[in-house]
Amino acid sequence: MGNRNTLGNSNTLGNWNTLGDDNTLGDDNMLGNSNTLGDCLKFGKRLQMEGVKVLALMCMSNVDGSGRKIQVIVHTDGILIRAGCFKGSLDEFCSKAKRENKTRYAKVVRAAAEALQQDVIEKGITGGWDEVTEKESEND
Structure with a gap:
């Protein structure tokens, strides 16, 4: 497009x-x-x-100098990380990064993701998921 x-x-x-x-x-x-x-x-x-209800999205790149892009998705049930072919929770991502000796990934991505999640909580960001749409109200 x-x-x-x-x-x-x-x-x-x-x-x-x-x-x-x-x-x-x-x-x-x-x-x-x-x-x-x-x-x-x-x-x-x-x-x-990515199969989740998004509250906030942040993209990061070049965390380790490789130029790779990472998506951090704060959603209604937690944090999802998408990095290349990897898709999983923040804990899964950090565990995998540590196993591969990518400590900067594990530390920086965790800090940024948790800061974004905390900001969402503090600001009361709902992404509209707490609202009833016209379509939903018509079905009630």
């Missing part, structure tokens, strides 16, 4: 899509695995990705 596109509500994007810069995604979108999202992207409420 080109730059500065706007997607409406309730869209589902399949795996391996790339979105250009300055896109806006409406509420209730679902992104498949391995998407690349451009700069200045704004997510709508109730974002789901």
Whole structure:
């Protein structure tokens, strides 16, 4: 997709899509695995990705000098890490990094992920998951 596109509500994007810069995604979108999202992207409420309900998302790169990208996803049930082909909890990621002698990964990613999660808690960020949508209220 080109730059500065706007997607409406309730869209589902399949795996391996790339979105250009300055896109806006409406509420209730679902992104498949391995998407690349451009700069200045704004997510709508109730974002789901990697099979979880997202509260906050942070991307990191070059933590160990390799240029690798890491996604830190704070979701309704905890923290999910996506790093290359790895997808799992923060504890799983840090354990794997330690086993591979990647201590900087284990320390820096844990610190950043836990700081993001704490910020979400302190600010009361819900990602819209505490709200009832029109569609849900019509079904009641």
